[in-house]
Amino acid sequence: MSAASDVWFPRLAERAQAGPSELSAVLALAASGGDLVDFSGGFPDPALFDTRLLAETASKVIETRPEVALQYASNTGLPGLREALRQDVARTQAVTPAEDELIVTSGGVDAMTLISKAMLNVGDAVLVEAPSYLGAFSVFRTHEGRCLSMRNDEHGLVPDSVLDVLEDARMGASRPKFVYVIPDFQNPSGLRLSEDRRERLVEICRQHGLLILEDVAYRDLAYDGSYLRSIYEIGPDVTVQIGTFSKTFTPGTRMGWACGPATVIDAMAQAKTNTDQCAGALGQCILESLLREGHYTQALPRLREAYATRAGALMSAFDAGLRDTATWTVPEGGFFTWLDIPGVDTRRLAEVAVENGLAFVPGAPFFADRTTSSNLRMSFSRTPTDQMAEGVERLVRSIEAVRA
Amino acid sequence: MSAASDVWFPRLAERAQAGPSELSAVLALAASGGDLVDFSGGFPDPALFDTRLLAETASKVIETRPEVALQYASNTGLPGLREALRQDVARTQAVTPAEDELIVTSGGVDAMTLISKAMLNVGDAVLVEAPSYLGAFSVFRTHEGRCLSMRNDEHGLVPDSVLDVLEDARMGASRPKFVYVIPDFQNPSGLRLSEDRRERLVEICRQHGLLILEDVAYRDLAYDGSYLRSIYEIGPDVTVQIGTFSKTFTPGTRMGWACGPATVIDAMAQAKTNTDQCAGALGQCILESLLREGHYTQALPRLREAYATRAGALMSAFDAGLRDTATWTVPEGGFFTWLDIPGVDTRRLAEVAVENGLAFVPGAPFFADRTTSSNLRMSFSRTPTDQMAEGVERLVRSIEAVRA
Numbered sequence: 001m002s003a004a005s006d007v008w009f010p011r012l013a014e015r016a017q018a019g020p021s022e023l024s025a026v027l028a029l030a031a032s033g034g035d036l037v038d039f040s041g042g043f044p045d046p047a048l049f050d051t052r053l054l055a056e057t058a059s060k061v062i063e064t065r066p067e068v069a070l071q072y073a074s075n076t077g078l079p080g081l082r083e084a085l086r087q088d089v090a091r092t093q094a095v096t097p098a099e100d101e102l103i104v105t106s107g108g109v110d111a112m113t114l115i116s117k118a119m120l121n122v123g124d125a126v127l128v129e130a131p132s133y134l135g136a137f138s139v140f141r142t143h144e145g146r147c148l149s150m151r152n153d154e155h156g157l158v159p160d161s162v163l164d165v166l167e168d169a170r171m172g173a174s175r176p177k178f179v180y181v182i183p184d185f186q187n188p189s190g191l192r193l194s195e196d197r198r199e200r201l202v203e204i205c206r207q208h209g210l211l212i213l214e215d216v217a218y219r220d221l222a223y224d225g226s227y228l229r230s231i232y233e234i235g236p237d238v239t240v241q242i243g244t245f246s247k248t249f250t251p252g253t254r255m256g257w258a259c260g261p262a263t264v265i266d267a268m269a270q271a272k273t274n275t276d277q278c279a280g281a282l283g284q285c286i287l288e289s290l291l292r293e294g295h296y297t298q299a300l301p302r303l304r305e306a307y308a309t310r311a312g313a314l315m316s317a318f319d320a321g322l323r324d325t326a327t328w329t330v331p332e333g334g335f336f337t338w339l340d341i342p343g344v345d346t347r348r349l350a351e352v353a354v355e356n357g358l359a360f361v362p363g364a365p366f367f368a369d370r371t372t373s374s375n376l377r378m379s380f381s382r383t384p385t386d387q388m389a390e391g392v393e394r395l396v397r398s399i400e401a402v403r404a
Numbered sequence: 405m406s407a408a409s410d411v412w413f414p415r416l417a418e419r420a421q422a423g424p425s426e427l428s429a430v431l432a433l434a435a436s437g438g439d440l441v442d443f444s445g446g447f448p449d450p451a452l453f454d455t456r457l458l459a460e461t462a463s464k465v466i467e468t469r470p471e472v473a474l475q476y477a478s479n480t481g482l483p484g485l486r487e488a489l490r491q492d493v494a495r496t497q498a499v500t501p502a503e504d505e506l507i508v509t510s511g512g513v514d515a516m517t518l519i520s521k522a523m524l525n526v527g528d529a530v531l532v533e534a535p536s537y538l539g540a541f542s543v544f545r546t547h548e549g550r551c552l553s554m555r556n557d558e559h560g561l562v563p564d565s566v567l568d569v570l571e572d573a574r575m576g577a578s579r580p581k582f583v584y585v586i587p588d589f590q591n592p593s594g595l596r597l598s599e600d601r602r603e604r605l606v607e608i609c610r611q612h613g614l615l616i617l618e619d620v621a622y623r624d625l626a627y628d629g630s631y632l633r634s635i636y637e638i639g640p641d642v643t644v645q646i647g648t649f650s651k652t653f654t655p656g657t658r659m660g661w662a663c664g665p666a667t668v669i670d671a672m673a674q675a676k677t678n679t680d681q682c683a684g685a686l687g688q689c690i691l692e693s694l695l696r697e698g699h700y701t702q703a704l705p706r707l708r709e710a711y712a713t714r715a716g717a718l719m720s721a722f723d724a725g726l727r728d729t730a731t732w733t734v735p736e737g738g739f740f741t742w743l744d745i746p747g748v749d750t751r752r753l754a755e756v757a758v759e760n761g762l763a764f765v766p767g768a769p770f771f772a773d774r775t776t777s778s779n780l781r782m783s784f785s786r787t788p789t790d791q792m793a794e795g796v797e798r799l800v801r802s803i804e805a806v807r808a
Contacts, residue, residue: 006667011581011613016522016671046474054474055466058686062459070450070458070654106510106658110680117546118420122526138678142521144548177415209415250474252686254510254658263410267420274542276514280684282462282656 015142037391039378040359042187042335044247048306053295054250054286061285069285073278076269077104077257081288085257088291089241092219093233097259103269106254106279108217108244112136115178115213115240116143117271118264125174127165129157131338131366131375133187133215136180146174147368156193157181159200166208178211178240183231185218185334188366188377192222192332195229202235211264212239218334220248220300223308232259240264245287247335248303249296253283307335313385314378317392325399335381338363344402346376352401358394419546441795443782444763446591446739448651452710457699458654458690465689473689477682480673481508481661485692489661492695493645496623497637501663507673510658510683512621512648516540519582519617519644520547521675522668529578531569533561535742535770535779537591537619540584550578551772560597561585563604570612582615582644587635589622589738592770592781596626596736599633606639615668616643622738624652624704627712636663644668649691651739652707653700657687711739717789718782721796729803739785742767748806750780756805762798 009017061069068078076082082102090096105111112135120126122144128137130149137147148169151161162179169176181201183193205212214231232241240260249255258268272278290296311331318328318337326341341349346362353360363375383391413421465473472482480486486506494500509515516539524530526548532541534553541551552573555565566583573580585605587597609616618635636645644664653659662672676682694700715735722732722741730745745753750766757764767779787795 006665007613008615008665008667011523011615012667012671013521013523013525013528016674041476043476046470049470049474051466051470051474054470055463058462058466059459062455062462066450066453066455066458070453070455070656072445072447072650072655106680106684109678113679117417119415119417121417122548124417135678135681142675142678144526209411211412211415246476250686251476251682252474252684254680254682254684261410261412263412263416267416270420271546274513274539274546275517276510276658276680277539278655278658280510280656280658280687282654283684283686 038359069282073281075272078284081284084291092227095233100262102259104279105256107256111242111258112139114268114271118267119177120145125176127179134365149368156191180213182215189338190329190331190336214241216243222333310380313388314380317388321392335379353398356394442763449786473686477685479676482688485688488695496631499637504666506663508683509660511660515646515662516543518672518675522671523581524549529580531583538769560595584617586619593742594733594735594740618645620647626737714784717792718784721792725796739783757802760798
């Protein structure tokens with residue numbers, strides 16, 4: 001029996017009748033296994049985590065702090081972790097959030113849920129990069145927000161395109177509430193936005209009373225360990241920064257944070273109570289311990305080196321096999337490269353590729369307003385280096401098949 | 405600077421300008437400490453959890469299954485845990501959810517978030533008990549749902565009152581989507597609904613195409629270990645059952661589940677992706693291990709005995725000190741008793757009580773449509789038995805003060 005023929009289907013919310021999201025499809029693909037060279041999900045490689053340390057720390061906090069680790073936490077998070085996170089924000093940024101300017105979240109998507117509940121009335125607009133993280137579009141839309149595309153070029157977001165979108169929003173009677181941007185090793189492009197553009201973005205948003213939602217999921221993963229000035233550092237008065245520990249600590253405990261103006265953070269904390277009540281205390285205790293004892297930062301070089309090696313191997317494979325067929329971004333950090341294969345509909349390509357034992361995410365869903373694209377995203381974060389060449393061969397074969 | 409004078413305040417969503425929820429106030433109260441006899445939050449007592457077993461299990465799953473425990477899970481939950489949960493549902497109910505009829509959630513509140521996203525369009529109605537769990541009202545309202553009160557008497561929900569509310573909803577042009585009910589040791593009343601009433605509720609809802617959202621948070625905590633037929637068992641075609649492990653396993657990993665018609669569960673799974681992506685895999689692995697090895701059910705008698713002892717001690721203290729002043733429910737399971745103190749506004753009483761070193765939750769917020777109430781909820785789940793008499797003395801003193 002198909003879902004659509006079920007008695008409950010017409011009683012679902014409209015948003016739920018659209019079928020599975022693109023992200024669900026991606027996650028299903030990644031889980032399907034088999035002889036697959038997998039460039040799909042933006043997942044970390046758990047083999048890079050220090051499992052012994054994590055096991056010992058989990059055991060330690062349960063035995064020594066059960067009244068905290070095994071209890072509900074407050075909606076803003078455990079005081080000790082919040083303090084550690086405020087210091088961790090200051091580790092790479094010349095700004096320290098005040099006590100009421102930071103909350104613990106259940107990962108990055110939860111932070112997007114909370115800002116949506118805090119800011120969006122029905123029909124309010126969110127300005128998004130083109131391309132940007134497709135999961136964010138789903139979050140904003142499920143809270144009845146409208147996603148309006150800004151313009152990106154080969155260097156990332158073009159800040160002045162905000163002005164064009166504001167004009168469009170005014171015409172469409174939609175109230176713009178915030179700009180969502182991923183400045184560091186962006187998902188999906190892999191690009192890092194220049195400081196000049198960050199400054200210009202802050203200037204424009206400050207002038208127009210627009211909040212910036214800065215997603216720094218990949219900020220700690222520059223392959224050379226460098227950091228640019230964050231948007232939050234440049235404009236803490238107009239920025240809510242959200243981060244996740246899913247790439248650098250583990251996705252297994254759902255840990256993230258948000259910092260920004262106290263009024264917005266307070267509204268997000270209220271939303272937390274009626275979303276999932278609180279972030280898990282066990283994960284909070286483990287993370288606090290790792291941050292305080294320095295293990296978190298000590299582990300970063302190893303992660304950077306591993307992902308740099310994978311990026312390098314994939315770039316070599318591209319150079320060897322894809323030069324005449326496609327262009328791609330050369331990431332200096334993070335998990336992603338973004339390809340353009342002129343004349344190819346990458347949704348169709350993705351279907352053929354899976355038959356050839358290759359998985360990636362087609363480009364269209366990374367745009368808020370497109371149904372076809374010649375772009376695709378490859379995440380190399382979990383792909384063994386010795387599979388890169390084979391993966392690219394399969395890609396070439398798939399391209400030839402769809403062009404035939 | 406007050407939040408309301410901040411530049412961001414007028415730019416928040418309307419729902420976020422209402423100020424902190426009642427539940428936030430409760431959680432803050434419980435965290436305030438000091439010389440407080442605390443009957444506020446519906447929290448378990450972590451001293452009753454087997455910390456050594458939990459520490460060992462956490463360590464074990466990280467060391468032996470890092471590629472699972474330290475990775476993203478799918479939006480429906482880990483296959484192994486889902487299988488264990490399907491069997492656990494069947495442990496006390498003559499019904500086993502099919503593979504596509506159960507998902508793992510990040511606790512009970514998350515399950516309410518997911519059903520709201522799956523079912524509610526702007527303005528749709530949710531039928532709620534009077535009284536019921538105040539946190540649920542916040543979740544439904546934050547997803548633009550309207551809470552309409554059914555009628556409860558001294559035995560709990562009156563099923564036929566659904567019909568009156570349906571009539572009202574029809575007049576108000578509001579589309580009723582589901583009925584939210586807590587049949588076992590209800591929050592806040594402590595009452596267990598009879599099987600007759602459960603059957604009648606299923607009958608009415610089936611007739612009117614209404615979904616029932618059955619919250620079984622306290623089902624495993626009958627002091628005598630008994631179980632009544634669940635609403636899900638009686639009407640699996642019209643019921644989504646949601647449960648939490650926060651009371652019997654730990655709130656520290658945010659673990660819950662939902663089971664029901666596949667179409668609704670699938671819509672909830674889609675909503676999961678754009679809420680917090682997935683429940684934490686570490687907590688899922690720990691819970692799966694405890695369920696499979698039988699530790700979860702083995703621990704229940706100890707929990708039941710401890711909470712029964714506390715309930716008994718509080719009832720004795722009531723009998724000794726409160727007979728002429730109030731009436732109360734005598735719970736046969738769970739964490740709560742519900743008092744009625746005729747002529748007293750319990751919001752005012754709660755303020756005076758805190759000054760006297762006593763915390764409980766006033767009754768009004770447990771009703772979707774009242775601002776005053778002579779009821780109050782006391783949760784005895786964390787209160788040492790030797791503090792019960794002192795707590796009741798402080799309550800009597802506080803009542804005398806507000807009546808003076």
